[in-house]
Amino acid sequence: MSDWTTVRIRKTTKEQAEQDKQDEESWDAYIDRCSKETDTDAKTQREFVDLEDLQIDESKLYRRIDDLETEIKHTIERETRR
16 A cells, blocks of 8 residues: 655646656656756755855944844834824
8 A cells, every 4th residue: 555645736836847747757756856856956056165254244234234123113113003
């Protein structure tokens, strides 16, 4: 007896998968093939950076935090006036 599951996906995604799936392959084989392609792509696109090499401009960071706090304050005021 096999274990089965149902997956909910958008209809457009299902239609695209049906077009991309080769006639002779099972859905399991199709998913395995796609997963391997994704793993390979992810491995080739990774870039490793030593955290010590990263430099953060604190003044920009604090300005951005201030901007976000101001935006949040204005949004709360605007929404509570409704």
